[in-house]
Amino acid sequence: MKNVAILGMGTMGPGIAATLARGGMTVRATDTRQEALAQASSLIEGAFSVLNALQMPAKGDNTAITLHDTLEACVAGADLVIETIPEDLELKLDLLTRLDGLVSPDCMLASDTSGIPITKLQKGNSHPGRVIGMHWSNPPHIIPIIEVVAGAETEPKTVERITTLISDINLIPIPIKKDVPGFVENRVLYAIMRECVDLVEEGVIDAEALDQCVSWGIGYKLSVVGPMALLDMAGLDIYQAVGSYLNKELSARADVNPVITEKTAQGHLGIKSGSGIFNYTPEKIVALRKARAQKLIAVRKALEND
Numbered sequence: 001m002k003n004v005a006i007l008g009m010g011t012m013g014p015g016i017a018a019t020l021a022r023g024g025m026t027v028r029a030t031d032t033r034q035e036a037l038a039q040a041s042s043l044i045e046g047a048f049s050v051l052n053a054l055q056m057p058a059k060g061d062n063t064a065i066t067l068h069d070t071l072e073a074c075v076a077g078a079d080l081v082i083e084t085i086p087e088d089l090e091l092k093l094d095l096l097t098r099l100d101g102l103v104s105p106d107c108m109l110a111s112d113t114s115g116i117p118i119t120k121l122q123k124g125n126s127h128p129g130r131v132i133g134m135h136w137s138n139p140p141h142i143i144p145i146i147e148v149v150a151g152a153e154t155e156p157k158t159v160e161r162i163t164t165l166i167s168d169i170n171l172i173p174i175p176i177k178k179d180v181p182g183f184v185e186n187r188v189l190y191a192i193m194r195e196c197v198d199l200v201e202e203g204v205i206d207a208e209a210l211d212q213c214v215s216w217g218i219g220y221k222l223s224v225v226g227p228m229a230l231l232d233m234a235g236l237d238i239y240q241a242v243g244s245y246l247n248k249e250l251s252a253r254a255d256v257n258p259v260i261t262e263k264t265a266q267g268h269l270g271i272k273s274g275s276g277i278f279n280y281t282p283e284k285i286v287a288l289r290k291a292r293a294q295k296l297i298a299v300r301k302a303l304e305n306d
């Protein structure tokens with residue numbers, strides 16, 4: 001497997017492209033928005049500098065990525081296509097249907113969906129066995145895990161080829177055994193987010209203090225001791241005693257907290273719009289991105305030195 005096409009050069013695409021090119025793949029990429037294509041080169045360069053800082057070994061001498069205006073030109077000769085377009089089932093199905101007629105039957109079609117079951121994305125594909133979930137974590141050139149999700153019709157050889165590719169580029173494949181919505185990373189993250197937003201909305205804690213509590217409390221600890229190992233570290237008897245009175249107190253709301261719904265309706269989307277939970281100036285955004293990348297790199301290096 002050598003030729004990879006990446007569809008979508010938004011938040012995720014450039015980092016995925018840089019990581020795969022660094023791993024020795026020949027990468028072609030496209031986007032339907034000219035603005036995204038225009039910005040892609042500098043975002044890819046930024047991702048390459050982070051990979052340099054991570055001392056990610058370069059395989060072969062192939063670090064070039066070509067950008068293409070059309071889907072047809074982008075996927076020509078592809079062994080693997082990764083779609084990382086917006087999280088919208090209809091949009092993704094439409095793209096996968098178009099791809100079906102453009103690529104060879106043994107070209108694998110991977111989706112970076114955050115949690116749409118892969119079985120839904122296989123519908124209507126002439127070779128559903130080649131459709132697979134390849135869920136990267138943001139920023140994709142820094143976070144080393146990729147969830148590998150088989151849909152009902154995904155062939156074992158597709159799972160094997162994607163898993164091998166991920167290991168070959170020194171990343172960590174996470175096998176997901178059931179095609180459940182949200183897979184695993186996002187189910188855990190969204191359970192945490194739901195509780196956090198409710199706690200802030202109910203006035204239990206301020207947003208800044210909550211971030212400090214979670215980052216320095218469970219976040220820092222979980223990066224070294226995972227939740228299952230943490231159960232053993234704390235003692236199952238303690239978990240049982242606390243869980244027996246606490247679990248029923250935790251948020252179980254099925255909707256999204258109105259705080260988020262209202263801000264979204266008003267266009268307060270976070271960093272991308274200059275305000276969300278917090279406020280951002282353009283200078284602050286640049287400084288935050290840099291500082292966060294540096295800290296993530298430092299933490300990853302420390303964890304890899306185990």
Ligand SMILES: NC(=O)c1ccc[n+]([C@@H]2O[C@H](COP(=O)([O-])OP(=O)(O)OC[C@H]3O[C@@H](n4cnc5c(N)ncnc54)[C@H](O)[C@@H]3O)[C@@H](O)[C@H]2O)c1
Binds near residue numbers: 032086
């Ligand atoms: N943002 C994250 O933190 C994150 C993390 C992991 C996975 N994901 C998933 O990755 C996917 C992409 O997310 P994102 O945050 O990069 O979205 P984004 O909106 O930032 O970027 C998507 C890009 O796809 C382009 N696009 C739309 N239709 C297209 C088409 N038919 N062909 C080519 N390009 C097209 C858009 O113009 C846009 O630039 C989603 O499924 C998302 O759920 C996102």
